[in-house]
Amino acid sequence: MTNQTQSMLRLLLLALVLCPFxxxxxxxxxxxxxxxxxxxxxxxxxxxxxxxxxxxxxxxxxxxxxxxxxxxxxxxxxxxxxxxxxxxxxxxxxxxxxxxxxxxxSGGAVLTNLHWKEGSNGIWQTPIAQDLIFDELIVNGQRQRMARYPNYDPSARFLGGTAADAVSAERAARWKSPDGGYVHALHRAEWGDFHYQITGKNDKGEPTLEGGWQNNRRMGMHVRHRFVENVLEELDTTNEWYYDKKAKILFFKPPKGLALKAATFETPQLTHLVEFxxxxxxxxxxxxxxxxxxxQTIRTFMQNREPLLRSDWTIYRGGAVLYEGAMNCSLANCTLYNLGNNAVFFNNFNRDCQVSGCLIREIGASAICFVGDPKAVRSPSFEYNQFVPLAQIDRTPGPKTTNYPADCKVYDNLMFDLGYVEKQSAGVELSMCQGITVSHNTIYDLPRAGINVSEGTWGGHIIEYNDVFNTVKESGDHGSFNSWGRDRYWHPNKRVLDSIVATNYDLALLDVVKPIILRYNRMRCDHGWDIDLDDGSSNYLIYNNLCLNGGLKLREGVGRVVENNIMINNTFHPHVWFKNSHDVFRHNIVTTGYLPIGITNWGQEIDHNIFPDSVALAQARQRGTDQHSVYGDPQFIDLGKGDFRVKDGSIALAAGFKNFPMDSFGVVSPRLKKLAKPVPQPTLIKLDKVGDTESIQFMRATVKNLTTLEERSATGMDEARGVLVVCVPIGAEAAKFLQVNDVILSFNDKKINTLRDLFEARLLVIGSSTNVVVFRNQKELKQEIELHEKR
Structure with missing residues (x-):
């Protein structure tokens, strides 16, 4: 055998070894x-x-x-x-x-042998011979709407239109037999939603309801934001339908131009399509x-009732694709759409699984959920007001069992139009799991958080290179990224909680045993915070993130390190910290002054940051922070193109800020990049550059500082104070409560003397309503207002 032949054989054997069978x-x-x-x-x-x-x-x-x-x-x-x-x-x-x-x-069944007849008011009907579940109706691939009041309004912020009288006796008097109808409502504090089934009427003529268990903080439905569906008498507009289960008759009001006899009618029959x-x-x-x-899967809003520890969530453990007890399994390059509940759900034990390259849209609840077993949690509690006495807390770190998802990956997925039924939902939900990587996803147009971490158990997540925007569209007090950390040490009484952390610091880290990393994400929230670490969120490393509108909030927790982030048209929101939080906030660029609430101790290090102007820096130093921080124009490279790196010679670089890539956010596959909607780019507001004669945009109205004698005379003001309304375009959000020549004196209970006061007061609004006091027609007028725009 020649040397050449021996070499060829060795190469062949090597190939066989390296290449799988x-x-x-x-x-x-x-x-x-x-x-x-x-x-x-x-x-x-x-x-x-x-x-x-x-x-x-x-x-x-x-x-x-x-x-x-x-x-x-x-x-x-x-x-x-x-x-x-x-x-x-x-x-x-x-x-x-x-x-x-x-x-x-498809989990849907095609309706056959339809015999349509036209009735009154353009409503058609047909008998249904098949024995089917009627939860949703799909016509030519498009989801229709159950007969509802008020009628669906795509311009309404909440629930497609709401009415305070939706479940009143006066409204119910129109209904002959409302049994089987549904009531959907926002949570009273806008922390998600509630759902009820109508079971009849009481002796007062009011509808009787069963349900209201879909939120873990049960404060009742919102007094205004509610609607009713699946009631025959409310079928009064195009694309609405109703199915009479007893008579087996389908009623439908088609849009003009729809050929009923040629159209394909389907209704979902399955809750899950694939299970592991x-x-x-x-x-x-x-x-x-x-x-x-x-x-096409069935909605599960009435089955969503299991509380997830002390988060605000309840959950239905299921989805179109359900993983339970899976290892090294994947879902790749798939499209999931028109699904009535969750799209993908990882339940209890799962390891090394991946969802990648998927398009997930028009989903009734969440896109992807990872939820472990509560029995794996040490000293668990399940409602915000529950607690474990300090002496009874299990002090062993980490989980009791391994029955939870871990070491899984959500990579390169495009998720939008989520939560069309359930508003306490997310693009990615993490609860009682560990080591989940959420990377290079684009998530937008959804009612609450894009990415939600329900509690600290058990950390180790890496959340990176995601593009998350148009979030918190149908709720309040939340963020594009949201977390809670109401772990085993948590107590609902703040004074008791403070004392627990003061004397037992390590308790706050017993569940979040590995740090949670947020890095290289771009986030924008127009109705809340871009990054919102709420109650007790601990052990976070947050760096190299671009926040385009809502800033960053840290509520009480321990061991958070926040550095080298950029906050456009917003700032740092520290809320009610523990005295020994050991938090760090450094080398960050903020574009307005900090907005603290209830802070008496400022953590381990708040310094070496970059402020927009001397006023904002001086306010921080008066509180005892930022002795080495600087102020000035950071000199962003190209605002119009969303490049927020800073130029060579920027004061930000001198303060220790380091540029990070601006072209690596979101999905990476060409198919999904082509489909993804671009993030809305902000226009940078520089309050220190606004002179006495200059104006800025506020909720699309033009406003300026009231300064001159002429302005005082025109408005009737007693002195030069407040903010003058110069222009209010028709259709602007501000047009609902402002008129030209108004002077804004108070907003969100904050006295307004300057544009800076007004801008900062707007940033402090939590929820969708607040109050404003204006000077109009020689007198002060106080109004309660609903807000749709962040600013």
Whole structure:
């Protein structure tokens, strides 16, 4: 044997060692809507059902691929992977499409044998011969609306339109038989939502309700923001429908131009489409779904009732794709849309699983959830006002068991139009889990947080390179990123809580045993904070984030290090800290002065930051912070293009700030980047540059400092104080409560003398309502106002 031949053999053997067996040999089973389960499952003779292919895969060694020919597969039962389907790491099972043909897995049933007849007021009706669940109606792929009051208004901020009298006796008098109707409402404090089923009427004619368990802080429904649906008498506008279950008649008011007889009508029948059902002892392993579209599942808002420790959340443990007891399983390059509940749910034990490259839109609740077992938590409590006495707290760090999701990844997913039913929802929800990486996702247009961490258990998350905006659209007091840390040491009485942390500091770190990292994210919230670390959030490293509108808030907690972040048109919001928080805030660029609430001790280090002007820095130094901080124009490179790096020679660099990339936020795959909506770029407001004659925009009205004798005379003011309203465009948010020549004297209970006062007062508003006092027609007028815009 020659040396050359020996070398070639060695190379071949090396290739065989390095390259897995399945790269050379793979069994493929095909499934087609036109197939037969008596076929062998070949390309020319495919199976008819996915279940048949799974049975064949279980009997087959080596890597297996189940490939679906194009079309819509209307599932009559969910696809379930069990431990019997598990594969070796080098012998995975893949469920995908054939040659990238469009494949849809649908939980909906097509309505057949429809006989439409037109009734009064343009409402058509047809008998339904099939025995079906009617929870939603899909017409030609578009979700329609249950008959509702008030009618759906796309311009309304909350719930598509609300009315205080939605459940009044006067309104209910119109309803002959409202049983089975629903009432949907915001939480009284706008911390999510409540849902109820109508069970009848009481002796006062008021609807009787069952429900209201969908929020962990049950304060009752909002007095104004509520609506009713699934009541026949409220069917009065196009695209509304109602199904009479007793008579089995479908009522529908079609839009003009819809050919009823040619249209496709569907209604979801399944709650889940795909389940991975294993256990820690016997998991489902090495199964990968890719290139599929999943759609049409039933809403689960009445099943959402399990409290998640002391967060504001309750949860329904399920979704279109449910993982429980899975290891090294993935969902990749799929589209999930028109789903009535959660899209993807990781329940209890899961390890090394991934969701990547997916488009997730039009989702009734959350996009992706990771939720562990409460029995894994030491000294758990489940409602905000519950607590464990100090002497009874288990002081062992970390979890009791391993029955929770860990070491999983959410990467390169585009998520938008979420929470169309359930408002206490998120793009990514993390609760009782550890080591979840959330990276390079784009998340927008949703009612509450884009990314939510429900409590400290058990930390270790890396949240990086995400683009999160247009959040908190139907709620209040929240952020694009939100967290709570009401862990085992928590007590609802602030004085007691302060004393616990003062004498037992380590208790605050027993659950969040690994730091949670937020880095390289771009976030914008127009109805709250960009980054909101609420009650007790502890052990966070927050660096190199770009906050475009809502700033950053730290409520009581310990061990937070916040450095090298940029806050545009906003600032740092420290709220009611512990005396020994050991918090650090340094090398950050803020563009307005700090806005503290209830702070008596400023942590370990608040210094070396960059302020917009001397006034803001002087205010900080008067509080005892920022002795080495600086002020001035940071000299951003290109505001118009969203490049907030600073130029060479910037005062920010001299103060220790370091530039970080501005082109790495959000999704990375070309398909998703093309679909993603761009983040709204802010116009930088520089309050120190506004002179006596200059004006700024406030909620789209033009305002300026009232300074001249002429302005005093025109308004009737007794002295030069307040902010003068110069222009109010028709349709502006400010037009609801301001008129030209008004003088704003107070906003959000803060006295207004200058534009800076007004701007900072707006930043301090929590929720969607506040008050304003204006001087108009020679007298002061106080108004309670609803706010839709952040500023």
């Amino acid at each position: 399945w790269a050379f040999s793979q069994t493929v089973f095909y499934v087609s809507l036109n197939g037969s389960d008596t076929n062998p499952g070949s390309r020319t003779k495919p199976f008819a059902s996915i279940d048949k292919a799974l049975v064949a895969a279980r009997r087959t060694a080596g890597p297996v691929s189940i490939r679906l020919f194009g079309g819509t597969y209307h599932l009559t039962q969910l696809i379930r992977f069990t431990a019997a389907d598990s594969r070796k790491a080098n012998e995975p099972l893949a469920l995908t499409s054939t040659d990238n043909q469009p494949v849809t897995l 059902t294993g256990t820690e002892a016997n998991p489902v392993k090495n199964i990968h779904l890719s290139g599929l579209t999943l759609t």
